[in-house]
Amino acid sequence: MPLIIRLLWLLIVGILAHSCNAQNYINTTVFDPLKYVNQLIGTDNGGNVFAGATRPYGMAKAVADVDGQNTAGFSTDGRNVTGFSHMHDSGTGGNPSLGNFPLFPQYCPGDEINNCNFLKGARKTSYVRSSVVATPGYFAIELGTGIKAEMTVTEHAALYHFEFPVGANGTGTNPLISLDLTDLNASRQNASVSVDSDGRIKGNGTFLPSFGSGSFISHFCADFQGANIKDTGIWVNNRAGTEPKSIFVTRGINAFYLEAGSFVSFERPANGVISARVGVSFISEEKACRNAETEIPGEKWDFDGIKKSAEEAWREKLSVVSVNATGVNESLVTNFYSAIYRTMMSPQNYTGENPLWQSSEPYYDSFYCIWDAFRSQLPFLTIVNPSTLTEMIRSLLDTYKNVGWLPDCRMSLCKGFTQGGSNADVVLADAFVKNLTSANSTSKIDWRLAYQAVLNDAENEPLD
Known part of the structure; x- marks a missing residue:
């Protein structure tokens, strides 16, 4: 089980099991994340x-x-x-x-x-x-x-x-x-x-x-x-x-x-x-x-x-995760939803704002940086926001088609530097084993292209 999922399960269990002697209890009559x-x-x-x-x-x-x-x-x-x-x-x-x-x-x-x-x-x-x-x-x-x-x-x-x-x-x-x-x-x-x-x-x-x-x-x-x-x-x-x-x-x-x-x-x-x-x-x-x-x-x-x-827009995104917070200290719930909020700020949707190439595919930018995001944020989105992550993966693949490699980091329409290998490969593999496309039937991932991109990362090293 990926680390982020284990941590989230532990946090959810902690919320559910938290002592009712805690102060600042949450009133669950009307719960707004x-x-x-x-x-x-x-x-x-x-x-x-x-x-x-x-x-x-x-x-x-x-x-x-x-x-x-x-x-x-x-x-x-x-x-x-x-x-x-x-x-x-x-x-x-x-x-x-x-x-x-x-x-x-x-x-x-x-x-x-x-x-x-x-x-x-x-x-x-x-x-x-x-x-x-x-x-x-x-x-x-x-x-x-x-x-x-x-x-x-x-x-x-x-x-x-x-x-x-x-x-x-x-x-x-x-x-x-x-x-x-x-x-x-x-x-x-x-x-x-x-x-x-x-x-x-x-x-x-x-x-x-x-x-x-x-x-x-x-x-x-x-x-x-x-x-x-x-x-x-x-x-x-x-x-x-x-x-x-x-x-x-x-x-x-x-x-x-x-x-x-x-x-x-x-x-x-x-x-x-x-x-x-x-x-x-x-x-x-x-x-x-x-x-x-x-x-x-x-x-x-x-x-x-x-x-x-x-x-x-934020309420719709955050409401996909709900907890029974009866008797739970408010600070724990604040940490929980604040962390989820931060998984949905970036990468940023620049679709229609990419002057570098013409494409009907989505374009996402501000991948800061995939060598960190592949560990926690992006696997988490496969569960709570699979449709958006599908668009991100299509954008990564379109970047590969037009730039020559999957990005390891990308911001402001520019190629970022690389650390620790080709970590976009991990994002693609994680989405594939979770059958991400089936979660969003209107937005298909070209898995043959994805394999081609991963193979290219393995076999061909860019000059810089």
Whole structure:
């Protein structure tokens, strides 16, 4: 019996047999697994866990980014917030991953644009630890400046509410939201951005993966609602202006990292709330805008409806596992469902967002990394989510067809490095002996192709 299954059985038996003398008993009259997901477990002390808003296996992952333990964006280590970005990975080691094109809300002292701080190191601010709220599909936080942020997501877009308090003590009265042409790892090679009179910001950049070779291009499209626009423009090296309305930046021959981006300033609305919608894509800026407009439509964006839809998606996934938690300490059930939750964040479903080859097959990315996931997560999914794992295996096989080998690790459209052999072979073998295809008759695995891929891994070694 695989280790993860043994551990889960032991945990379930422990829950069922737990002493009724424990404190904080669970009331099983109405049992909702979402109440027992703690997304902040594992964000500190090297856990590298994504804490923000996501849908199951979703591409859009929104959270506050910090300047401390930020491999997955946010950490409860008490460091400073540097921005709010829309794509992340979870469980990575080494370098931070993604975090492209962060937004940052602020007031410019005296309402003077050049009193604003645009550089990451200058704009960073503390956050109120007690203000952090993280639930499936949702994340909220209050900055030390008093500005509050909450966010939720669809599959390919993030929706933010930034609440600006009334300006005081010379802090300014006109809110400003900037966008930075960077990522968490400052890996940007080049990037471009433009802003129009309606405040729509579009752009793209070439970045490096956090644990692999090659590069990838990411695109975004940001819109704003809730306030009248005062000014728009571009910033470079902590200086800003309303002309020009577009810019292209690169590292240059000396590899100098030029910090730059765009901004929109507003007249503060009566309720102080300004909404930002950010669509993301690996295909084009137009596709990023289309993703946002399709998934978050209308003249008034439905934050509560999108949040509820994300919650229902998670509730459906987590409800396939149920326990009799009568008289059980709540912390044990929280650990249990939080762990299951984390098996369904990545790999991420990038189907329709793969610019590298044309295919009718699913495409999953962020396999971080199969030499770990084959031991526990992926075998667990054969039991609790076989239909999605079937799509992942079809994606692995399609990657083999188009790249030449099964990946051992893959992220951001790039080939990851390899450790300890060809571990995707184990994933295929495990699914085969469990007869995974029969669990999802509408999605067939080509087992002849799978054998060919495994044989190729055994007989042919890539140059790198």
